[in-house]
Amino acid sequence: EVQLVQSGAEVKKPGESLKISCKSSGYSFTSYWIGWVRQMPGKGLEWMGIIYPGDSDTRYRPSFQGQVTISADKSISTAYLQWSSLKASDTAMYYCARKPDSISYFDYWGQGTLVTVSS
Amino acid sequence: EIVLTQSPGTLSLSPGERATLSCRASQSVSSSYLAWYQQKPGQAPRLLIYGASSRATGIPDRFSGSGSGTDFTLTISRLEPEDFAVYYCQHYDGSLWTFGQGTKVEIK
Numbered sequence: 001e002v003q004l005v006q007s008g009a010e011v012k013k014p015g016e017s018l019k020i021s022c023k024s025s026g027y028s029f030t031s032y033w034i035g036w037v038r039q040m041p042g043k044g045l046e047w048m049g050i051i052y053p054g055d056s057d058t059r060y061r062p063s064f065q066g067q068v069t070i071s072a073d074k075s076i077s078t079a080y081l082q083w084s085s086l087k088a089s090d091t092a093m094y095y096c097a098r099k100p101d102s103i104s105y106f107d108y109w110g111q112g113t114l115v116t117v118s119s
Numbered sequence: 120e121i122v123l124t125q126s127p128g129t130l131s132l133s134p135g136e137r138a139t140l141s142c143r144a145s146q147s148v149s150s151s152y153l154a155w156y157q158q159k160p161g162q163a164p165r166l167l168i169y170g171a172s173s174r175a176t177g178i179p180d181r182f183s184g185s186g187s188g189t190d191f192t193l194t195i196s197r198l199e200p201e202d203f204a205v206y207y208c209q210h211y212d213g214s215l216w217t218f219g220q221g222t223k224v225e226i227k
Contacts, residue, residue, distance in 0.1 A: 035216065037164075045156075045164065045207055047216035061215060095163055104211035105154040107175065109163040 002026040004034075004096055004110035011116045012086050019082035020113045022096030029077035030054035033099040035106055036070060036081045040092045050099065051079060086117045121145050121212050123219035131227040138195040140222045142208030147188045152211040155184055155193045158221075159204045167206075168193060198224070 007021040022034060035050040049060040053072040060070070072079045079096055094113050097106035122145040132138055142153070150171035156164040166175040168184035171191055181196040195202055203226050208219040 044221045045158075045209075045218040047218065050216075059214070097164075103169075104152040104216075105166055105169040105209065106156075106164075106216075107166050109165070112163055 002098065002108045004098060004108055006094075006096060006110040006113045009114040009116070011118070013119055014088055014117055015085050016117075017082070017084050018086055018115065019080050020094060020115065022079045022081075022110050024077045024079070024098070027098075029072075030074055032101060034072065034079040035097050035099055036068075036079075037095045037097060037106075038092045039095065039112075045095075048081070048094075052101070053077075053079065086115075088117050088119075090115060091117045120215060121148060121210055121217055123208050123210055123217055125206075125208060125219035125222045127222060128220075129223045129225060131225050132198055133227045134198050134200055136198050138193075138198055138202070138224055140193040140195075140206055140224070142186075142191040142193070142219050144189045144191070144210060148210050148212070150187050150191070153184075153186070153191050154209045156207045156209060157202075157204050158207065159201075164207065195224070200226075 003025045005023045030053045033050050033052050036048040038046045048064045049070045051058045051070045051072050069082045096110040098108040099106050124143045126141045153171040155168040157167050158164045172184045183194045185192050205221045205223045207221045210217050
């Protein structure tokens with residue numbers, strides 16, 4: 001069974017750093033892309049970036065380039081999304097999702113990680 | 120960047136009725152790269168339709184997708200209680216994944 005299990009909710013202060021995780025199981029981690037999607041409170045879905053753990057090929061939506069870093073650790077089948085300096089506007093639910101190679105859609109999703117940034 | 124505009128914003132219907140949701144692209148797109156997702160409150164999105172008209176694994180046949188060029192439609196033939204949710208269309212243009220703003224299907 002394919003599963004993407006994300007790390008738990010986080011409460012942080014502006015300026016703090018954060019790394020959230022997405023652990024995959026039930027499939028070959030290095031043969032699928034993992035994307036990250038933001039959902040701000042009461043809003044829609046926004047694609048942030050994507051990584052191919054097989055070769056670490058990473059792509060970002062221009063508005064997120066330089067604002068977040070996406071990485072993956074093949075040895076533990078886990079992808080990460082990290083911030084070096086959080087802002088209040090980073091408050092949102094963040095989802096990871098699997099994308100088959102050469103396919104354009106996301107077929108399995110994590111349960112989401114709620115990040116709250118408040119002073 | 121291609122913009123996807125979904126309409127209506129909210130659809131108020133009763134169980135058993137037919138729901139027709141629209142997704143319009145700002146320029147012609149390949150139907151191969153058009154997908155639909157369902158999101159219920161407090162849950163992650165779920166893939167419903169890919170390639171504009173192919174149902175994902177386990178999706179009931181009351182869900183169907185159609186369209187080409189700039190106009191795409193998700194149809195739910197007879198609404199079940201569990202179908203009341205928010206629906207998003209999504210497109211990939213070769214470098215960016217873009218979602219529509221969503222259509223909420225609510226109980227009338």
